[in-house]
Amino acid sequence: MSNSLVGRRSLELIGFALIALFILIVLPLALDNFRLNLVGKYLTLAFVAVGLVLCWGYTGILSLGQGVFFGLGGYCMAMYLKLEASDPVSTKIQSTPGIPDFMDWNQITAVPLFWKPFYSLPFTLIAIVAVPTIFAFIVSAAMFKRRVGGVYFAIITQALAAVMTILIVGQQGYTGGINGITDLRTLHGWDIRSDHAKLILYFLCCALLLGSMLLARFVLVSKLGRILVAVRDKEERVRFSGYDVANFKIFVFCLASAIAAVGGAMFTLQVGFMSPSFVGIVPSIEMVIFCAVGGRHSLVGAVVGALLVNWGKTVFSESFPELWLFAMGGLFIAVVLAFPRGLAGLMTDQIMPLFDRLRGGVRRPSAAPAE
Amino acid sequence: MANNTDFLLALEGVTVSFDGFRAVNELNLYVDNQELRVIIGPNGAGKTTVLDLICGRTRLSSGSIRFKNREITGLKEHEIVRLGIGRKFQTPSIYEDLTVFENLEISIPRGRSVAGALFWQRTDEVIERVREIAEMIFLDRHLDRMAETLSHGQKQWLEIGMLLIQDPELLMLDEPVAGMSVSERARTGELLARLAKGRAVIVIEHDMKFVESIAHRITVLHQGQVLAEGNMDAIQDNPRVKEVYLGH
Numbered sequence: 001m002s003n004s005l006v007g008r009r010s011l012e013l014i015g016f017a018l019i020a021l022f023i024l025i026v027l028p029l030a031l032d033n034f035r036l037n038l039v040g041k042y043l044t045l046a047f048v049a050v051g052l053v054l055c056w057g058y059t060g061i062l063s064l065g066q067g068v069f070f071g072l073g074g075y076c077m078a079m080y081l082k083l084e085a086s087d088p089v090s091t092k093i094q095s096t097p098g099i100p101d102f103m104d105w106n107q108i109t110a111v112p113l114f115w116k117p118f119y120s121l122p123f124t125l126i127a128i129v130a131v132p133t134i135f136a137f138i139v140s141a142a143m144f145k146r147r148v149g150g151v152y153f154a155i156i157t158q159a160l161a162a163v164m165t166i167l168i169v170g171q172q173g174y175t176g177g178i179n180g181i182t183d184l185r186t187l188h189g190w191d192i193r194s195d196h197a198k199l200i201l202y203f204l205c206c207a208l209l210l211g212s213m214l215l216a217r218f219v220l221v222s223k224l225g226r227i228l229v230a231v232r233d234k235e236e237r238v239r240f241s242g243y244d245v246a247n248f249k250i251f252v253f254c255l256a257s258a259i260a261a262v263g264g265a266m267f268t269l270q271v272g273f274m275s276p277s278f279v280g281i282v283p284s285i286e287m288v289i290f291c292a293v294g295g296r297h298s299l300v301g302a303v304v305g306a307l308l309v310n311w312g313k314t315v316f317s318e319s320f321p322e323l324w325l326f327a328m329g330g331l332f333i334a335v336v337l338a339f340p341r342g343l344a345g346l347m348t349d350q351i352m353p354l355f356d357r358l359r360g361g362v363r364r365p366s367a368a369p370a371e
Numbered sequence: 372m373a374n375n376t377d378f379l380l381a382l383e384g385v386t387v388s389f390d391g392f393r394a395v396n397e398l399n400l401y402v403d404n405q406e407l408r409v410i411i412g413p414n415g416a417g418k419t420t421v422l423d424l425i426c427g428r429t430r431l432s433s434g435s436i437r438f439k440n441r442e443i444t445g446l447k448e449h450e451i452v453r454l455g456i457g458r459k460f461q462t463p464s465i466y467e468d469l470t471v472f473e474n475l476e477i478s479i480p481r482g483r484s485v486a487g488a489l490f491w492q493r494t495d496e497v498i499e500r501v502r503e504i505a506e507m508i509f510l511d512r513h514l515d516r517m518a519e520t521l522s523h524g525q526k527q528w529l530e531i532g533m534l535l536i537q538d539p540e541l542l543m544l545d546e547p548v549a550g551m552s553v554s555e556r557a558r559t560g561e562l563l564a565r566l567a568k569g570r571a572v573i574v575i576e577h578d579m580k581f582v583e584s585i586a587h588r589i590t591v592l593h594q595g596q597v598l599a600e601g602n603m604d605a606i607q608d609n610p611r612v613k614e615v616y617l618g619h
Binding site for chain 1 (some may be wrong): 426428447448449452453457458460464465466467468469473476477478480482483484485488489490491493530533537
């Protein structure tokens with residue numbers, strides 16, 4: 001294809017290689033176990049940002065409820081781990097031994113029916129992806145088939161995040177409530193709290209993230225990816241070219257949600273708990289900010305954005321905890337005003353042409369999609 | 372109940388009202404196979420609404436629209452397209468963030484399901500077909516350009532090309548020469564004459580000179596109804612048409 005497109009694609013591959021090098025080799029060598037585990041936590045949020053590049057950046061579907069899918073994936077994992085941690089021996093001081101502690105505190109005497117399948121690891125692994133995907137399918141099919149989109153879709157997904165939080169907090173006997181599901185210990189008998197296990201989980205998380213990026217890339221470079229751009233641009237034209245637009249939107253939203261859910265499960269494994277504070281409106285919006293800061297048209301940018309903003313959050317909130325939310329809001333405004341295409345956009349629009357000029361080459365036309 | 376006809380497209384008793392205002396009122400319109408029909412009429416006559424009704428963008432309040440003797444009212448837009456009806460919008464409606472090649476490739480009427488699009492292969496046949504159409508619409512030297520960088524006239528051609536590649540039996544064009552330069556108009560006229568071969572075409576147009584150069588048969592709409600129908604001379608001599616339209 002055109003020079004500009006070749007330039008853009010090879011640039012993406014270089015970016016992908018650099019990010020892989022950075023998280024697989026540089027960070028593990030440079031950071032201690034504690035800090036590396038923190039980076040692992042940031043990377044789980046990068047999954048969500050990768051999904052948002054697909055559905056927001058390319059298709060123009062802004063979801064303010066990705067925390068729901070991150071949370072569903074995380075809760076599925078946590079339910080399995082919690083059941084394993086609640087064997088009769090370690091819970092013998094409870095009035096009903098053998099059930100999760102928070103159930104005991106809420107006068108529940110038996111494991112509820114919908115928890116039971118989570119005794120099985122294979123079921124859990126499938127559920128981590130299947131439950132959020134099916135949920136995303138129901139939500140998106142209901143809306144996209146009726147041509148609800150744009151701001152309305154964003155508002156509804158945000159409401160969904162609120163509803164999910166209220167549900168989890170309100171049903172604390174079944175969900176662990178506001179504290180979430182805590183005190184998770186082993187995965188199929190393997191202690192996930194040791195330094196060694198955390199290191200392995202970190203690399204597993206990296207591998208899954210890089211895999212998700214490759215999957216997303218496969219979708220984006222196919223004809224389907226170009227149809228997604230076309231839908232963002234001129235939905236009517238796509239419809240009048242014989243495509244059932246709703247199906248494409250449903251597909252990309254489900255895919256984005258499935259990727260977010262894998263991140264959620266990795267979060268639970270690495271951090272050792274799951275709680276509604278990663279499900280609601282504020283975390284969902286933060287996830288959008290990661291993606292916006294990094295660049296919503298770039299998979300690599302989204303990962304960088306998630307890493308940078310979370311690292312900034314940790315550093316900043318260690319010194320000025322009360323100012324963090326203002327900084328976050330300011331950051332979002334700055335992105336929208338100053339570099340609407342994020343860091344990746346800065347890179348391709350400002351810095352690369354600068355290099356080209358320095359090398360004496362002709363300035364290449366902007367290859368990136370317009371707003 | 373509508374009768375079977377020999378017409379490619381038959382609109383009978385079509386009415387649509389928006390909040391009580393009847394934009395199209397008991398309209399009957401028949402289009403033959405391989406006919407080039409021009410619809411003219413003053414602003415607000417319901418021309419664009421008629422196209423919207425045919426392609427399923429607007430639902431009709433009553434009446435029947437039959438395409439190849441098949442009732443198409445109630446079908447979804449993409450289903451109507453798949454039956455063989457293509458539609459060009461008034462303002463150029465192309466994908467600005469894709470190249471000319473990609474714009475045309477997406478419009479090829481295959482691989483329209485999610486899986487079909489995901490595992491689409493850019494075969495030699497696809498490339499050949501895109502080149503063939505690009506040549507017809509004078510864009511064969513611009514295949515790798517981003518569509519947003521095209522001139523207004525080129526964008527109009529590109530959209531016509533995107534329809535041509537679908538090879539519809541009925542092509543509907545809404546003001547295809549609006550905003551074009553004189554030379555672009557002339558080339559578009561030639562293009563229309565060529566693409567009308569082997570298919571029916573409905574064109575909405577304001578520019579009477581252009582209409583004169585392409586039309587076989589003209590339908591004049593006024594207040595949602597057919598005011599007159601016939602060839603250019605008959606239309607120009609029609610006193611009622613002069614009164615509402617040409618007299619302006």
